[in-house]
Amino acid sequence: MKKELHLDSYDYFLPEELIAQTPSLERTKSRMLVVDRKNKKITDSTFDRLPDFIDSSYLMVMNNTRVMKARLTAIKETGAKIEIFLLEKINSDTWKALVKPLKRFGIGKIAWIDKEIKAEVIELIGDGEVLVKFSPELTFEHIEKYGDIPLPPYIKEKIENPERYQTVFSKEIGSSAAPTAGLHFDEEIFKKLEEKGIQKTFINLTIGLGTFRPLSKNNIVENNLHEEKYFISSEAAEKINKHRQSGGKILAVGTTSVRTLETNVKKYAIIKEGEDKTTHFIYPGYEFGITDAMITNFHLPKSSLLVMICAFAGYDFTMEVYNHAVKNRYRFFSFGDCMLII
Numbered sequence: 001m002k003k004e005l006h007l008d009s010y011d012y013f014l015p016e017e018l019i020a021q022t023p024s025l026e027r028t029k030s031r032m033l034v035v036d037r038k039n040k041k042i043t044d045s046t047f048d049r050l051p052d053f054i055d056s057s058y059l060m061v062m063n064n065t066r067v068m069k070a071r072l073t074a075i076k077e078t079g080a081k082i083e084i085f086l087l088e089k090i091n092s093d094t095w096k097a098l099v100k101p102l103k104r105f106g107i108g109k110i111a112w113i114d115k116e117i118k119a120e121v122i123e124l125i126g127d128g129e130v131l132v133k134f135s136p137e138l139t140f141e142h143i144e145k146y147g148d149i150p151l152p153p154y155i156k157e158k159i160e161n162p163e164r165y166q167t168v169f170s171k172e173i174g175s176s177a178a179p180t181a182g183l184h185f186d187e188e189i190f191k192k193l194e195e196k197g198i199q200k201t202f203i204n205l206t207i208g209l210g211t212f213r214p215l216s217k218n219n220i221v222e223n224n225l226h227e228e229k230y231f232i233s234s235e236a237a238e239k240i241n242k243h244r245q246s247g248g249k250i251l252a253v254g255t256t257s258v259r260t261l262e263t264n265v266k267k268y269a270i271i272k273e274g275e276d277k278t279t280h281f282i283y284p285g286y287e288f289g290i291t292d293a294m295i296t297n298f299h300l301p302k303s304s305l306l307v308m309i310c311a312f313a314g315y316d317f318t319m320e321v322y323n324h325a326v327k328n329r330y331r332f333f334s335f336g337d338c339m340l341i342i
Contacts, residue, residue, distance in 0.1 A: 004284040004315040005220045011301045012322055020335035021157040023164040027186045031330055031337040035321055037313050042324055047184045050295075053340055056197030058251040058293065059243040061236075061261060063179040064202040066170035068140065069147025069162075074111035074119050080104055082111045084119060084132060085150065086143065087176065087209060093137045098128050098209075113146050140173055150176055152212060152334050154300075165334075172231075175207040180334045181254035181295045201239045205230040205256045205278075214302045225281045225304055230260045234273040240290075241270050249292035255305045258282070258291050258312075265289040282308040284315055293342040298325055298332040313341050 003009045024030045027047075034043040034053055045053070070086040082105045085098040099105045099121065111119050117138060123131040149162045159165055167182035190200070210226025217223045240250065240261075252258040263278040264271055266289055281304060282288075294312065299305040310318045321339070330337045 001219065002284075004310060007215055007218045007220060007223075007302055009315070010215075010303070010306050010310070012319065012326070014301065014326060014332060018326065018329065018332050018336075019154050020331035020333060020337075021155055022159070023183065023335045024331075027164075027168070027184055028189050030184050032184075033321065033325060033330065033337070033339045035313060035317075035339050035341040037317070037341060040317055042321060044328065047338060048189060050189060050340065051192045051196050051198070053342070054198060054251060054293070056199075057247075058198055058249050059240065060193070060198065060200040060251045060253055061240065061257050062167075062169060062182055062185075062200060062202050062253040063205050063207075063256045063260070064167070064169050064171040065175040065179060065204050065206055065256075066173045067149060067166060067175050067178050067207075068173045069143050069149055070176055071148040071150045072113055072119075072143070072146055073148075074113050075115075076104070076109070076111045082119075084111075084113075085176075085209075086147075087129065089174075090131065093135065094122070094131055094133050095138065096125065096129055097132045099130055099132070102128060102130070113142075117142060117146075143173075152177065154333060155335065169202065171202070172204050172206075176209045177207045177211055178334065179205075179207060179254040179256045180297045181257075181338060183335075184295075184338055185253075199239075199243075201236045203230065203232050203236050203257060203260050205260045207256055211256075211305070212300070214300065215304055215307070220283045220307060223281065223304070225279050227277050227279050228256075228259075229275065229277050230263070231275045232260070232264060232271060232273050237271045237273040244270075244290070250290050251293040251295065252291045253295045255294075255296055255299075255308055258294055258308065261290050262288065282311050284311045286311045288312065293340070295338055295340050297334065297336055297338050298322065298330065300333065309339075309341070 032047045072084040083100045088096040263280040
């Protein structure tokens with residue numbers, strides 16, 4: 001088996017102190033590693049210099065999903081606390097969720113969220129997932145009022161400002177995690193990019209907890225990815241297609257944007273508006289249909305996201321880039337630094 005199709009090839013040494021626990025003081029002050037795929041060149045820079053490395057030939061495509069405050073605390077009549085982690089809304093009063101501890105909150109058990117909303121487990125799905133029925137209906141207003149932002153498991157510190165785990169362009173509430181490549185943008189850098197003629201458009205992919213799950217099967221090809229919903233508006237589809245038809249290039253901001261675009265273009269040959277679901281897994285050997293460049297953070301070992309980056313920039317070169325990042329003390333994962341891969 002080729003090394004790039006073997007899971008162990010995607011492991012790398014990462015000192016724990018390089019896992020960013022807090023966001024940078026300013027969004028655009030993160031470091032940025034500029035990765036030139038064609039010339040195998042690496043340049044150390046900072047994100048506020050992004051306009052120096054791209055021009056108006058690029059259209060930026062960004063995921064405008066917003067992280068919901070999915071972590072709820074409920075109290076049983078005994079006084080025991082139960083954590084309900086919302087995953088997906090099934091219908092008006094029922095959600096797919098994770099509950100802890102599951103042994104104390106099985107089928108038919110009741111708990112209350114602030115004595116206002118009753119939560120009852122009605123079905124065990126598997127892999128720790130359950131169906132929870134809420135009465136009255138659990139609205140997004142309730143979630144914003146009672147919930148907490150679900151930071152990734154490798155972030156141990158409490159975030160002082162929860163908005164720093166949201167992009168400044170977040171809009172559609174529903175994700176369990178942030179599209180972290182977008183965290184580096186602020187209104188000032190958007191203005192600088194616009195002054196240079198660099199346009200942007202927005203799509204939406206609802207990010208699930210599966211994004212944090214490591215791959216498990218040694219043969220990369222045998223792994224199956226979690227399902228995620230996406231939506232592309234008619235405006236975004238038209239803008240992307242016109243830009244491509246005029247010879248322009250697509251800069252995907254984040255792996256979630258890459259996954260959405262590649263799923264859609266592989267199905268329709270062009271970008272088509274509408275709502276759909278994706279389980280698209282991109283690994284070495286994949287031919288990208290629309291992505292010419294991407295902005296992305298540094299990803300976990302043995303993750304599907306690292307595998308995607310290796311498919312885009314080449315396995316050997318990507319691992320060289322990661323070794324450079326570790327050696328030069330870049331900050332990793334959600335609150336960490338980023339790469340511009342061109």
